[in-house]
Amino acid sequence: MEGKYYMELQWFQEQTRRYRLNTVIVGSGAAGFNAADQLWSLGQRDIAIVTDHVKAGTSRNTGSDKQTYYKLTLAGEEPDSVGEMAKTLFSGQCVDGDLALCEAALSAQCFLKLVNLGVPFPRNRWGEYVGYKTDHDPRCRATSVGPYTSRYMTECLEASVRGKGIRIFDKMQVIRVLSDGKRVCGLLCLDLDMAGDEKERYVLFQCENVIYATGGPAGMYADSVYPAGHYGASGLAFEAGVKGKNLTEWQYGMASVRPRWNVSGTYMQVLPRFYSTDGQGNDEREFLRDFFDDPYEMMSKVFLKGYQWPFDVRKAAGGSSIIDILVYMERCKGRRIFLDYRGNPCGGQVDFGRLEPEAQEYLNRAGACFGTPIERLKHMNLPAVEFYRERGVDLEFQPLEIALCAQHNNGGLSIDAWWQTNVEGFFAVGEVSASHGVYRPGGSALNAGQVGAARAAQYIAVRRTEAVGENGAFEAAASRALAWAEELAEQALDGKAAGTDWTSVRELWVQAAIRMSRFGAAIRSAEQIGMALRETERALEQFGRMVQAEGIGDLWRVFRLRDILISQQVYLSAMLDYISHGGKSRGSALYTNLSGKKPDERLPEEFAFCLDDGGLGKMVQEATFKDGRTEFCWREVRPIPRDDDFFENVWRGYRENGNVW
Missing domain, CATH: 3.90.700 (Flavocytochrome C3; Chain A, domain 1)
Structure with missing residues (x-):
């Protein structure tokens, strides 16, 4: 039987559709489209976008009363500079200085690109792009085109991408990131249009680079302002060995x-x-x-x-x-x-x-x-x-x-100054990446997504242009991933096993999301987080034996829920670890501490807290998901770089290597 099963699996793998590309961009929001557009402009043609729904996502479908884009001041007499803006971003606590500097330095470039693509940011009759103050903003750096700023951005960037003929694989849900824990080599996707066909259900992408633009892990929460249909996919990245950073900060x-x-x-x-x-x-x-x-x-x-x-x-x-x-x-x-x-x-x-x-x-x-x-x-x-x-x-x-x-998640996947994670070739841009800290100026997320996409594209175009060839690591990872996907799908679709407690995937999802909103959102206590974590771990351990799809139309939910549960486990673990390191209430999270004070004596003890004194403001918590458990390390924030900016030296470096090192 083992030999027969192996032969069937080998045949199945050989028959599975596959594509070879230098770079795959996952996600079709403003960050993902900009990454593809920038790569093309830098000469990269061997690229494609993979998305589960090209018209879904937060960038296209959300906003606010006056949705803000944060950038360097481009009007008036008030002084501003790249260095000043970097300091503002860096002051938000737990922010790496090199990321703050990059976001400040490229903010004007990315903003003006959007203007040139047709985003109607307002300017006065003299041509100045006037602004206003937003939260945590000492200058008038904010601007807006109304409640749908990010939608305008996404639509204009999509038009540019489509005008270039960049290939878009729609209705493709990533269900596994293929890597050896050190280097990415591809993706396994569920074709949502072909989920009912066992021979056509899965698609493999072999690639040298992945630009992950999947947004924040919105599916974790029941009470969510993220648009319906936006779930995130951070759990798949954690599973592939990508580190998390500042996960406690929402x-x-x-x-x-x-x-x-x-x-x-x-x-x-x-x-x-x-x-x-x-x-x-x-x-x-x-x-x-x-x-x-x-x-x-x-x-x-x-x-x-x-x-x-x-x-x-x-x-x-x-x-x-x-x-x-x-x-x-x-x-x-x-x-x-x-x-x-x-x-x-x-x-x-x-x-x-x-x-x-x-x-x-x-x-x-x-x-x-x-x-x-x-x-x-x-x-x-x-x-x-x-x-x-x-x-x-x-x-x-x-x-x-x-x-x-x-x-909004201010934390996410840990990145360097080129928005590359600790897994070689795996880049994270937009909300899925952790470029923010505890506090951030309103609108800085839209700028961060554009800057991160530009930085990742620049690095790939200079340093990671190799064509995809035969790769034993990919073949091994693909084989394991296909076997795992087939087994999970068969378990979820083929009926209830005798003596096993099965629960519908929809019910499990509701339970998990409500649990996270109750115990892992704005109000947190160590006891309740610990309870929620244990229940989440139990759900993951028993997942294949208990999850039940009501039909083929539920298969996507099975894979999505597993990703959400991994995200919940890592995020809840991060909250407990933060508490164990003496972390106190800060940002948008109140941690119950009975030795503290309640905002008002009429409130229950659950709301007693100690206000953070900034003691951990220069430290970053990083998380690694390994063998079903989450490990943590703490490090100091990287300072704002102070380079020798003598022009001749910069010019020479730019000529020789495009300033990518």
Whole structure:
């Protein structure tokens, strides 16, 4: 039987479709398209994009009240420089200085490329690209083309890629990264259009380089503002030996759940009414009133959420982030949370003179000291109303369901200054890469994705142009991966084994995502994280024996869920390791610490915390997933480089090696 099985597997491998390419770009967001476009512009033709859905992803399908792009100042008299911008990025804690310098140095180049491709960033009549201040920004470096900035970017970059004839393999879900732990050699994909055909189900890509642009691991969370259909694929990278970095650092904030969208900016500044119901929509209650004695203090805190949208533990005690905590607490009771724009909080009219000065002044200058929240929203930002109406939610007549949601991972896969990981030939760009730290200026993620793509493309075009040839490591890795995929698919599709507890893949996914949102999101405690980790490890250990696909249409979910569980295991382990190293509450995470203080004495003990003092701000936590367990090491951040920039020396280096070393 073993010989027969081996012969069948060998035949199957030989018959499996395969492609040989120098570089495969995984992902079709703004970072992925830019990587392909840059490679082509640098002379690389042996490339292709692989994506599970070319029109899906965060870049194309998400945004905010005024989605921001962060770059070097290009207007006015206010001084700025590459060095100053690098210092701003570096100051976010746990940031490697070489990455900060690269993001600052290439920000103007990448921004102006987008302008030339047709992204309509605004400029004044003299040609200056004017800006505004965003969070954690000492200059007016931010700019925007409205709520769909990243969509414009993605569409313009896609048009450029298609105009060059770069091949795109759509409906290809990567299910295994092929490597020996030191060097990448290819990918195994599930062809989503051919999943029902056992002979055509899998596709192999042999390559020298992979540019991974899969976005953040959004599938881990139930409460998520990432667009439906964006899941990430970080677990596959961890499994291939790629290190994680700063995995504990996320941004969470209030967002609507259907559709998924940040309720920042004017959605909060018009002072909507918050209420909760039971699971069936009954028992309506303005739960914030239970906490605030003064309704105008409550409304002022709601107003500030427009400016201070992400949950920030520094603003929990006496600040606007108390609203996030109260929403989280109410949802943990099994209740649903709604924003209601039809009537004012507490009923009746708002006495705007009783609001805190910042809210009062803003609404007065906006001419919005009147009426109901929906009337104020239509006056201040009519497109914000039209956005939801176009998606089936008319704020004039119905409430908007919200939750405290995962929004952005500041950590990710560990990279060097060329966005290459510790696995040779494997590059990570966009949100999947860890170029940020604890805090970052709003909009810096869009710039980081463009810069990372440009850096990876430049390195490959100079240093990694070799053609793909016969490779024994690839053949061995492909054989193992195909055997594994076939076995897992057979187990999931071929019925329930006697005496084994099977659970549908959809149910397992829901359980895992809810567990992560409850114990591994904005509010964290060592005890609960440990419990969640043990349950996740158990699910992974028993995965092949317990996961059940309801049909061939569920097969993609089986592979995706396994990736998500690996990501959850690594991320939860990172949180426990951070706590064990004395890590305290920082950024968008509150770690329960009973020796600390609660933001308010009326809150449960779960919300007692000690605020981080920056003691670990110059350290980076890196994670390695190996043999089903996660190992950690800590290192100091790499400083901002101080090179000899004597022109003749730089010019010579550029002529000789393109400044790639």
